[in-house]
Amino acid sequence: MTTEVRVPTLGESVTEATVATWFKKPGDSVAVDEMLCELETDKVTVEVPSPAAGTLAEIVAGEGETVGVDALLATLSEGGEATAAPAKAEAPKAEASAAPAASGGGESVDVMVPTLGESVTEATVSTWFKKVGDTVAQDEMLCELETDKVSVEVPAPTAGVLSEILADEGSTVEAGGKLGVIGGSAGAAAAAPAQETAPAPAAQPASTGGKDVEHAPSAQKAMAEAGLSPDQVQGSGRDGRIMKEDVAKAVAAASSAPAPAAAPAAPRGPVSADDAAREERVKMTRLRQTIARRLKDAQNTAAILTTYNEVDMTEVMALRSQYKDQFEKKHGVRLGFMSFFTKACCHALKEVPEVNAEIDGTDIVYKNFVHMGVAAGTPQGLVVPVIRDADSMSFAEIEKAIAEKGRRARDGKLSMAEMQGGTFTISNGGVYGSLMSSPILNPPQSGILGMHKIQDRPMVIDGEIKIRPMMYLALSYDHRIVDGKGAVTFLVRVKEALEDPRRLLMDL
Structure with missing residues (x-):
């Protein structure tokens, strides 16, 4: 019996995708819902699970091919066409590069660079998690590649022993290039004892200077x-x-x-x-190069202007202090300032919709929803996960979403889909101590709000000088579609909502 594997529905207005990576090859046994391949669109990454258990008989759409919705990707069979797997694995060239102990009939499989995504042709080998002689399990992560868009993990295509590394850390590889070679099960049995009896030679290449270690x-x-x-x-x-x-x-x-x-x-x-x-010279990662290029493109494309204001945080801080324990007890998440700022921005964007719009050619596209980008600094660089439909979320839902996205950002687990589609962005430089800054737009968005450090300052209140917790606010906007009046109005509405949070409840 033959089962067809077809392209699933890709989302609204998305009609085609690129086959990014096949995780199985013809002849491999697969279980129901086991991931077969990954598709990339201009909006999301889509994983295609196996619709049935059996054997992958044929791959119809190879890596790098463009496929439409419901197009045939592959066929599965319940029979055991197991002969396909050994035929593909018996590569004399690869076997010759295996360890001498593997010559007793062990199979060798090449570890290849997967398809890296649309318009991405090369990557940098960032980290090898295994060294020559290590035993690996199928699908165990071997190394990590960095492109100018994402980090790509390369799993082991089969179980065995990593007998050769052909692309060292820091080297540039092309899509479809060879990264290493894995010896088959026979080689694994022979290589493992050798590694146990003489660990020093195996470790020598990675550490040529005695105690010096080559860090990732x-x-x-x-x-x-x-x-x-x-x-x-x-x-x-x-x-x-x-x-x-x-x-x-x-x-x-x-x-x-x-x-x-x-x-x-x-x-x-x-x-x-x-x-x-x-001195120490470290090559920029592709992600850092992309960040640099996008920021410069934003300056070259948009007419960026920044307007400033300040907000008295007394009422928000008092409200947070009064209800934070009850809030956390009921909702299981801490009440922070970000939910107040997100709510205030959503409120202001309703009155000044051009700040939530974008330019498309000679058209202005107004968004009747708010997908809020929340800029987050990570060791890998600045990322902007998106909280979708933030305008319809409660304080608790916003705090939970921000906390969850923040964890995924720090762990490097965000997908491309989670960082796309934002309509407005909030950047909180205050967590690092910034008192004032001019944030740069996140294209194609037309507005970004910069939050800063809360600092006690003397303020004149009703004719008297009082100490108040103050924060400078900065709105950078695209002056091509947002006029000065709209930008100032937006920032004033944010200020008013934060200085009197009851306005949010009354929609004032």
Whole structure:
């Protein structure tokens, strides 16, 4: 019996997708709902599960091909066409590169660079999580690649022993290129004892300088940005190797040392040999390059202007202090300031809809909904997860969504779909101590609100000088479609809603 695997519905107005990655090959056994492949559209990434248990008989749409909705991707059969798998795996070239102990009939399988997504042709090998001689299970993560859009994890296509690494960390690889070779089960049985009896030679290539350990490039980049040195981070990798997750933990635990961050970016012009020896050069990740390019594109495209105001946070702080314990007890999430600002912005966007609009050619597209982007700094760079339909959410729903997105951002688990479609953005530089800034637009959006540090300042209230907790607000906007009057009105409405939160309840 044959079962067809077809392209699922991709979402509103999306009619086609690109086959990004096949996780199975012809001849592989699959279970019901086991992930077969991944499709990429211009909006979301779609996983295609197996509709039935059986054997993957044929792949009709290969990686990189464009397919329409309901198009045939592959066929499954209940029979055991197991001969297809050995035929594909018996590659003399690969077997020749396996360890000598694997020559007794073991199979070898190439580890290939998956399709990286639309218009992405190459990637940088960020981190190898296994070394030559390590035993690996099928689908166990072998390495991580970085592109200018996302990080891509490469799973093991089969179980066995990693017999060869062909693309070292930091090297650039093309889609479809070869990353390494995995020896078959026979090689695994032979290689494992060899590794146990003589671990020193296997570990030697990774650490040529005795106790010196080559840390992951992504971790080096994160440490440089955070101003941390390797001795300030506890490595969880092999031989104490520092991974990017370790840097994230160190930043969370001790974010009070910005001074060292200035060291890598210092001297211009001629550099003495002594200074050069003390410098550290770390290549920008593709994600960082993309962030830089998008920010510059925003400046080159939009007519960005920033207007400022200040808000007295007395009432919001009092309201939060009064109800925070009850709020957390009932809803299971802390009551922060972000829900107040999100609500205030949604309220103001109703009155000034052009701030929630975007330019499409010669048209202005007004959004009758608010998909709120919440900028979040991570060790990998700035990301903006989107809270969809924030205008229809309660305070508790907003706080839960922000907390969940924030965790996923720090863990590097956000999908492309979760960072697309925003209509307006809030950026909170106050958590880092910023007193005032001019945020840059997140294209194609036309507005972004910058929050800042709350600081006690003397204010004149009813003719008397009083100390009040004040925050500067900054609205950067696209002056092509938002006039000064609209921008100022928006910021004043946000200010009014925060200084008297009851206005939100009364829709005033």
